[in-house]
Amino acid sequence: MNHPNWKRRLLLAMASAVFIGGTAGIAQAAEVTLLNVSYDPTRELYVDFNKAFAEYWKKKTGDTVNIRQSHGGSGRQARSVIDGLAADVVTLALAGDVDAIATNGKLLPQNWEERLPNNSAPYTSTIVFLVRKGNPKKIKDWGDLVRPGVSVVTPNPKTSGGARWNYLAGWAWAKRQPGGSDETAREYVRKLFKNVPVLDTGARGSTTTFVQRGIGDVAISWENEAWLALKELGPDKVEIVVPSISILAEPSVAVVDKVVLRRGTRTVAEEYLKYLYSPEGQEIAARNYYRPRNPEVAAKHQELFPKLELVTIKEFGGWAKAQKEHFGDGGVFDQITTQ
Amino acid sequence: MNNKRAVALAILLLPFSGAALAQQAPAEPADGNAELKQEIEAQKQRLAVLERKLELQQEAAATAAASAPRITANAQRFQIASSDNSNFIRFRGTLFADNRAYAGDSAPETADTFLLRSVRPTFEGTFAGIYDFKFTPDFAGGRASVVDAYAAARFKPGFVVTVGKFKPSVGLERLASEPDLRFMERGLPTFLVPNRDLGVQLSGDFAGGAFSYQVGYFNGVADGQSSDNLPSPDVESDTGGDYAARVFFQPFIDSDNFNLRGFGFGIGSTWQDLDGVATNPYLPSYRSQGQLNVFSYRGNTATGTTPNNATFADGERLRLAPQLYYYRGSFGFLGEYTQVKQDVSRNVGGTTLSDTLTHSAWQGQFSWFITGEEESFRGFTPQSTFRPGKEGTGAWELVARIQELDIDDDAFAGGANSFANPLTAISKESSYGIGVNWYPWNTVKLSLNYDVTRFDGGAATGDRADEQAIFSRFAINY
Numbered sequence: 001m002n003h004p005n006w007k008r009r010l011l012l013a014m015a016s017a018v019f020i021g022g023t024a025g026i027a028q029a030a031e032v033t034l035l036n037v038s039y040d041p042t043r044e045l046y047v048d049f050n051k052a053f054a055e056y057w058k059k060k061t062g063d064t065v066n067i068r069q070s071h072g073g074s075g076r077q078a079r080s081v082i083d084g085l086a087a088d089v090v091t092l093a094l095a096g097d098v099d100a101i102a103t104n105g106k107l108l109p110q111n112w113e114e115r116l117p118n119n120s121a122p123y124t125s126t127i128v129f130l131v132r133k134g135n136p137k138k139i140k141d142w143g144d145l146v147r148p149g150v151s152v153v154t155p156n157p158k159t160s161g162g163a164r165w166n167y168l169a170g171w172a173w174a175k176r177q178p179g180g181s182d183e184t185a186r187e188y189v190r191k192l193f194k195n196v197p198v199l200d201t202g203a204r205g206s207t208t209t210f211v212q213r214g215i216g217d218v219a220i221s222w223e224n225e226a227w228l229a230l231k232e233l234g235p236d237k238v239e240i241v242v243p244s245i246s247i248l249a250e251p252s253v254a255v256v257d258k259v260v261l262r263r264g265t266r267t268v269a270e271e272y273l274k275y276l277y278s279p280e281g282q283e284i285a286a287r288n289y290y291r292p293r294n295p296e297v298a299a300k301h302q303e304l305f306p307k308l309e310l311v312t313i314k315e316f317g318g319w320a321k322a323q324k325e326h327f328g329d330g331g332v333f334d335q336i337t338t339q
Numbered sequence: 340m341n342n343k344r345a346v347a348l349a350i351l352l353l354p355f356s357g358a359a360l361a362q363q364a365p366a367e368p369a370d371g372n373a374e375l376k377q378e379i380e381a382q383k384q385r386l387a388v389l390e391r392k393l394e395l396q397q398e399a400a401a402t403a404a405a406s407a408p409r410i411t412a413n414a415q416r417f418q419i420a421s422s423d424n425s426n427f428i429r430f431r432g433t434l435f436a437d438n439r440a441y442a443g444d445s446a447p448e449t450a451d452t453f454l455l456r457s458v459r460p461t462f463e464g465t466f467a468g469i470y471d472f473k474f475t476p477d478f479a480g481g482r483a484s485v486v487d488a489y490a491a492a493r494f495k496p497g498f499v500v501t502v503g504k505f506k507p508s509v510g511l512e513r514l515a516s517e518p519d520l521r522f523m524e525r526g527l528p529t530f531l532v533p534n535r536d537l538g539v540q541l542s543g544d545f546a547g548g549a550f551s552y553q554v555g556y557f558n559g560v561a562d563g564q565s566s567d568n569l570p571s572p573d574v575e576s577d578t579g580g581d582y583a584a585r586v587f588f589q590p591f592i593d594s595d596n597f598n599l600r601g602f603g604f605g606i607g608s609t610w611q612d613l614d615g616v617a618t619n620p621y622l623p624s625y626r627s628q629g630q631l632n633v634f635s636y637r638g639n640t641a642t643g644t645t646p647n648n649a650t651f652a653d654g655e656r657l658r659l660a661p662q663l664y665y666y667r668g669s670f671g672f673l674g675e676y677t678q679v680k681q682d683v684s685r686n687v688g689g690t691t692l693s694d695t696l697t698h699s700a701w702q703g704q705f706s707w708f709i710t711g712e713e714e715s716f717r718g719f720t721p722q723s724t725f726r727p728g729k730e731g732t733g734a735w736e737l738v739a740r741i742q743e744l745d746i747d748d749d750a751f752a753g754g755a756n757s758f759a760n761p762l763t764a765i766s767k768e769s770s771y772g773i774g775v776n777w778y779p780w781n782t783v784k785l786s787l788n789y790d791v792t793r794f795d796g797g798a799a800t801g802d803r804a805d806e807q808a809i810f811s812r813f814a815i816n817y
Contacts, residue, residue: 080406084421151384197388200395215387 031064032268037087039074039097039161039251040202041225045288046091052284053275057268065268073202074161081105087256088269093161093203095119095252096319108257121250122276123290126310127162127169129241130210130219130226137217141243142173145218146191153216154196155206157327161251162203164327166220169247171326172311176245190336211238222249224289227304248310251290414782416817425468431461433517434815435479439630445792445806446631455479456812457517459486469493473505484567486535497543501555504537504566504573508553508585509607511662511675512704518816519718521671521736522774523788526702527744528677530625532660533557533609535565536581537573549592551605557581559611561652562623562679570619579613587662601666601715609658617647617686625698625744627768628790629808633797634746634764637685637757646686650758653693654682664716669707671714676701687756696750696758702742710735725779733779740790743769751796765797784814 038046050067057065070077070085074093081087082105092098095113098120102108113119131139137150145152155163167189174180174188198215200206203225210219211229218241221229226240253273260266275281282292286301298305316322326332411418420427435456456479463473475487489503506513510532512525538557545551559581560566566573587605594600615621617639624635636650662675678699685692712719712734723731746766750759772790779785788810797803 083406197384198391198395201399205395205398209391213387213391215384215391 031066032265033066033068034088034265034269034272035068035070035086036089036091036272037070037077037081037085038091039077039093040071040155040204041162041207041222041228042091042251043069043071043204044228045224045285045290048288049276049281049284052280053272056275056280057271063268065272067272071202071204073155073159073205075100075164076159076201081107081256086259086263088260088263088265089253089255089273091251091253091273093249093251094164094319095121095250095313096164096323097161098252098254099319099323101254101256107259108254112254113252115255116253116273117277118293119250120252120254120273121293122253122273122281123251123285123292125223125249125251125290126246126308127165127243127249128221128223128226128246129243130207130221130229131217131239131241133235133237133239135239135241139218139241142170142188142245143177145170145220146188146195150195150218151197151216152192152195153198153200153206153210153219155202156199157333159201160203160206162206162222162225162249164322165222165247165249167326167333168313168316168322169243169245169311170220172247172315173243173245186332186336189332193333193337223291223305227289242306242308245309245311248312250313414780423468426464426466428462428464430817431463432815432817433457433459433461435517435523436813437523438811440809441629442807442809443804445804446629446808450629450631456523459517461487484565485573486565495543497545499542501540501542502538504535505540507533507536507538507555507557507581507583507609508540508542509533509583509609509658510660510677511605511607511664512673512702515716516718518784518814519716521673521704521706521738521776522740522772523786523810523812524628524630526675526704526740527628527700527742527768527770528660528675528702530563530623530744531677531679531698531700532562532607532658533560533565533581533583534563535567536560537566537575538581538583540583547593549589551587551589553583553585555583557583557609559613561621562658563625564623576619579611581609581611583607583609585660598667601664601671603665603716604661604663606662607658607660609656611656612654613652613656615651615653617649617651620649620651622650622652622681622683625746627794627806627808628742628770628772628792629806629810631806633768633794633803634759636683636750636759636764646689648685648687650683650685652681653684654695656681666714666716669709669711669714671706671716673704673706673716674702683758685756685758692753692756692758694749694758696747698744698746698750700742700744702740704738704740704742706736706738708734708736712736721778721781724781733777736776736778738774738776738788739772741771743767761796762799763797765794765803767795769793782815782817784812784816786810786812786814 036046046069054065057063074097078092078097078100081090081101090098090101098112102110102112129139144150154166157163157167170189170192171185174185198209200209203222206219207221207225207229209215211233229238230240253276255269255273260269279294279297282294282297286292286297289304291305292298313319313322324331406422409420409422416429418427418429437456438453440451458478459475461473461475465471469492471491471493473487473489477484477486485504487505489501489505491499491501493499508514510529513529513532536557538555540553540555542553557580558566558575559579569576585605585607587603589603591599591602613621620636622636624632627633639647639649641648657680658677660675660677664673678697680695680697682695706714708714710722710732712722721734723733725731725733748766751757751761751766770790770792772788774786774788777785790808792806794803
């Protein structure tokens with residue numbers, strides 16, 4: 001007296017229940033949480049931006065979105081995501097760190113840069129110097145950083161995206177000097193790091209070292225971080241020095257596909273990043289001293305962002321090549337710091 | 340005069356020259372101070388650098404510690420977990436060393452024995468805070484078998500999927516884990532419900548556990564049996580699956596009234612439609628509380644070309660198991676009633692006899708921690724531990740139980756054509772038992788149980804002799 005049909009029906013019903021139960025939370029979610037894993041100096045930017053996006057999203061969908069932030073050295077943050085930190089989105093200091101998540105963690109596709117405008121870099125920044133009031137060591141350009149007796153503060157390129165931009169900007173300047181070559185540039189960065197007494201893991205730590213601990217004569221800094229320090233401490237404490245040449249830093253953003261797929265947060269995560277490109281998002285970026293992509297917003301804030309010669313990562317063959325040659329295990333940085 | 344004028348001029352100018360000297364005098368120390376100041380600044384920088392380096396080292400150490408795996412090895416558990424505890428692997432185990440003794444003539448002398456009742460190491464773990472697994476083999480009784488081997492996905496509290504070999508949710512005492520049993524052996528109602536089976540189950544809790552449910556589909560096993568008792572262990576051997584469902588309510592679980600918080604009730608059920616055959620009857624035998632076989636259906640007695648005349652399952656089997664518990668302070672009560680309706684057949688002399696038999700069992704179980712610990716369905720924490728020469732008695736618990744198993748009279752109808760032989764199979768057993776448990780340490784338990792069971796039938800003349808079973812156990816529950 002078997003009833004195979006009944007058995008199949010029950011199994012079908014249970015399978016349907018599994019499916020419905022599993023997806024019910026997604027379909028009916030009125031409150032969603034996102035984790036934005038970012039790099040060190042973006043704390044203030046994303047506090048402002050998250051608030052604006054939450055309001056925008058509530059207005060648009062009626063849903064509540066809570067965005068948690070995680071900050072640290074960009075390279076270290078990428079490592080954490082690869083190791084399992086469930087980031088819905090990453091907003092890191094450079095494309096190379098997102099590449100690492102795609103390549104080593106297989107958490108998003110290799111073509112992630114193509115999914116958003118401007119190679120998924122909604123704002124840019126550059127590298128400047130932060131010196132003490134009156135610039136007592138007369139720091140004007142990159143060459144001054146390797147003078148004997150000048151103490152330089154910069155984070156560790158092994159863990160900090162900002163530090164890698166710092167390093168490459170200095171390298172580019174050295175190569176542009178008369179008789180400049182890879183060899184002279186290498187010698188330049190060797191001397192530069194000999195003048196660095198402390199290697200912080202991230203840019204915010206480096207700012208703390210320079211500003212709060214009073215260490216060093218000059219800090220090589222993100223432009224936005226330098227402005228923030230100036231704003232907080234006042235011009236009677238620190239000054240910004242813009243070097244003759246710097247680098248176009250393009251912090252990259254991406255949705256972490258495997259995480260949003262698992263958590264059912266793809267839509268809101270994508271919209272979150274797209275909102276960075278909106279006029280409101282660009283305005284918030286500019287207010288936090290990041291160079292906006294939007295020309296109108298950039299024009300409105302042009303006094304914050306002096307024009308200077310900016311090299312790009314292409315000069316180093318792209319991030320994959322630069323990372324391997326300069327910052328990979330046994331790369332130039334390892335060589336010069338172990339000499 | 341000149342001299343006088345010179346002296347007078349000198350005197351006149353003295354204050355000014357003094358002032359000039361006074362002004363010049365600090366000039367030399369000022370240069371010295373500047374050097375000193377520079378040196379102090381340099382030393383301050385060095386100190387600041389050292390302090391900052393130390394600070395960074397401490398930060399790095401704290402970060403590393405926060406993300407480092409956590410290893411726990413103490414009296415309660417051995418576990419390796421990720422820093423956020425969402426991934427872990429845990430090692431547990433039970434070892435029960437028992438002694439069984441029987442008073443009177445209720446059991447042969449050979450029944451008095453030492454035995455390893457349970458030798459079960461357990462590996463269990465969780466991945467991503469959602470996916471669980473458990474693997475428990477058993478090496479007791481001189482054989483190896485798989486007791487539990489399942490994976491579960493806890494998508495939501497109300498939506499958990501479990502697949503593998505585990506306990507189908509039916510009987511209440513069966514669902515208690517071995518270390519949490521109050522008596523050494525489970526009661527008579529548990530003989531009527533499945534033990535472990537292979538299948539899939541959907542389960543969940545709502546309102547913080549006020550309501551819970553389980554529905555599942557399993558291969559199906561005979562009363563009190565596990566799938567490793569099937570003709571081919573842990574392999575489906577018939578075509579009919581067993582459908583199981585259970586609901587349980589704890590309506591006062593969050594109540595401010597502590598008198599009601601520990602009250603829960605529910606009902607479990609299974610249904611299977613299976614066709615046994617005389618050579619594979621799919622029917623159970625039942626034991627006494629002293630773990631001796633006291634009821635079996637008739638086996639084959641035919642010889643030659645005569646058809647096999649063993650009784651076999653032939654149709655539906657429906658189990659119903661209403662149940663409840665109540666825990667308040669150091670007092671606990673567990674009660675359950677189980678009924679199983681089983682279609683059976685027997686081929687006697689070319690005629691197939693069929694019937695639906697209804698067996699039932701019930702028990703009421705009382706427990707009391709005389710040392711004041713809180714009773715609950717799932718474990719407890721001893722208020723003290725016992726160490727020779729030191730203060731502390733450990734936890735002491737008294738337990739008592741009354742229970743009964745009633746076999747359908749129709750099983751014995753028909754004389755030689757009956758489904759069970761009244762001369763060897765009892766038609767009823769009634770039992771009461773008392774016991775004491777001592778927990779000198781939270782992973783160690785010593786038990787002493789005394790059960791008296793009276794039988795109806797089951798003997799060539801009159802009733803099977805009363806059984807007086809004295810069981811003792813040394814248990815490690817890690």
